Amino acid sequence: MKNKNLISITDFSKEEQLHVLDVAESFEQDPRQRILTDKVVATLFFEPSTRTRLSFESAANQLGARIIGFSDAANSSTAKGESLKDTILMVSNYADLIVMRHPKEGSSRYASEVAGVPVINAGDGANQHPTQCLLDLYSIRKTQGRLDKLDIAFVGDLKYGRTVHSLTQALCNFDCTFHLVSPVELKLPSYVKQTIKDHKLEYHQYTELADVIPTADIIYMTRVQRERFADLMEYEKVKNSYILNKAMLEGCKSNMKILHPLPRVNEIATDVDDTPYAYYFQQAKNGVFVRQALMALILGAKQ
Ligand code: CP
Numbered sequence: 001m002k003n004k005n006l007i008s009i010t011d012f013s014k015e016e017q018l019h020v021l022d023v024a025e026s027f028e029q030d031p032r033q034r035i036l037t038d039k040v041v042a043t044l045f046f047e048p049s050t051r052t053r054l055s056f057e058s059a060a061n062q063l064g065a066r067i068i069g070f071s072d073a074a075n076s077s078t079a080k081g082e083s084l085k086d087t088i089l090m091v092s093n094y095a096d097l098i099v100m101r102h103p104k105e106g107s108s109r110y111a112s113e114v115a116g117v118p119v120i121n122a123g124d125g126a127n128q129h130p131t132q133c134l135l136d137l138y139s140i141r142k143t144q145g146r147l148d149k150l151d152i153a154f155v156g157d158l159k160y161g162r163t164v165h166s167l168t169q170a171l172c173n174f175d176c177t178f179h180l181v182s183p184v185e186l187k188l189p190s191y192v193k194q195t196i197k198d199h200k201l202e203y204h205q206y207t208e209l210a211d212v213i214p215t216a217d218i219i220y221m222t223r224v225q226r227e228r229f230a231d232l233m234e235y236e237k238v239k240n241s242y243i244l245n246k247a248m249l250e251g252c253k254s255n256m257k258i259l260h261p262l263p264r265v266n267e268i269a270t271d272v273d274d275t276p277y278a279y280y281f282q283q284a285k286n287g288v289f290v291r292q293a294l295m296a297l298i299l300g301a302k303q
Helices: 014-029 051-062 084-094 107-114 130-144 162-174 190-198 232-238 280-298
Strands: 040-045 066-070 097-102 119-124 151-155 177-181 203-206 218-221 257-259
Touching: 014 130, 014 162, 014 280, 040 051, 040 084, 051 066, 051 097, 051 119, 051 130, 051 280, 066 084, 084 097, 084 107, 097 107, 107 119, 119 130, 130 162, 130 218, 130 257, 130 280, 151 162, 162 190, 257 280
Parallel strands: 040 066, 040 097, 097 119, 151 177, 151 218, 177 203, 218 257
Antiparallel strands: none
């Protein structure tokens, strides 16, 4: 995986994805391995982030790498009109690896085509979030003991939720059944449903969250992505479509875990947090180990 870009989860084969999870397990056992002391990692965030940026930076710090970058493009020369191409060419002179989040779909792919160093996509618009996908896979395997033959319920904004797009594509390698719960306006895009069909797997669409709770192994809740709506009146109509609370969990499977890429707004009530089903905070913690694995593999410090 040395020098590979990670722009879409489909850039990594099933075997490569599983290898990242295995290496991440070794970092969970021993997170402070000083194996990137000669490396500089650039984190370029053109969109807000808490978990992705800070977990990448924590991961890099624990491996001894130095971090440069920005968390707000308003503090970069983008604000003076510099193009993305010129920014990426410049940062390629200063860093061994670029981690980039950008609001435009396709921006990370473009960056990888002009960069002189590997690029990791930390989220491009409503398209892909492959590093979130790998930590989601890690969390599912850790809690369920396997990735195959699971009933996965995705709930909420399946149209704009980039984490759902990446994770659905990855889970198509594992013979899962998909239960898609959304308002009609926020259904999973056709191209992602086509991937499920191409793998000869089943998906079922619902508008009621209660319909999937008894059979799901994983309930993957998502926030309605306000920032992707062109018309905020449309957002207002769907923003409170699903709010999962503790009482609704009665009768769920004992192994069931609730995941959420976070941040949550109100789609999981806080009374769920103390139930044995809540896993979203541990899920975010797993992001550090997965991002350590990715940087170590791409920068050639692990094989
Ligand atoms: N899951 C995720 O991408 O969170 P942030 O937007 O806080 O990075």
